[in-house]
Amino acid sequence: MRTIVLAATGLPGILMTAALVVVVCFWLLVAVGIASADSLDADVDLRPWGMGGVPAAVALSLLTVLAWLLGVGSAVALVRLLPAGAMSAALRTLAPATAAYVAWRLTCRFVRPLHRLSPDEPGPAAGPAARGRAV
Numbered sequence: 001m002r003t004i005v006l007a008a009t010g011l012p013g014i015l016m017t018a019a020l021v022v023v024v025c026f027w028l029l030v031a032v033g034i035a036s037a038d039s040l041d042a043d044v045d046l047r048p049w050g051m052g053g054v055p056a057a058v059a060l061s062l063l064t065v066l067a068w069l070l071g072v073g074s075a076v077a078l079v080r081l082l083p084a085g086a087m088s089a090a091l092r093t094l095a096p097a098t099a100a101y102v103a104w105r106l107t108c109r110f111v112r113p114l115h116r117l118s119p120d121e122p123g124p125a126a127g128p129a130a131r132g133r134a135v
Helices: 002-009 013-032 056-081 086-114 128-132
Strands: none
Touching: 002 013, 002 056, 013 056, 013 086, 056 086
16 A cells, blocks of 8 residues: 555656545536536547547546556566566656656547537537527
């Protein structure tokens, strides 16, 4: 347990831990009703990153959770499997970047099936009939 806490709160794992805390706080605000799950959609377009089709908060939350799990998990595995030394330190430094890349690829793969559950929001309506409607 101590190894997990040290991996999550030591460098470079603390960066992913801080991002995870932000995600948890955001979803707590959504649960209370202060924020909405689609509040990031106007600011972020994730289609170029391969994560479009679901609310941005869902895709970014999934990315953060996967990156944290993979980053902390790989740090713990490296501490347990490799003896202390220069090679171990180099691998522990490289592990978070690799974890972030793998998390991004997994997020792209996990988001694909969610397209059916969360259809893309339509763009702004145009034309005289749309302008005359009350919003």
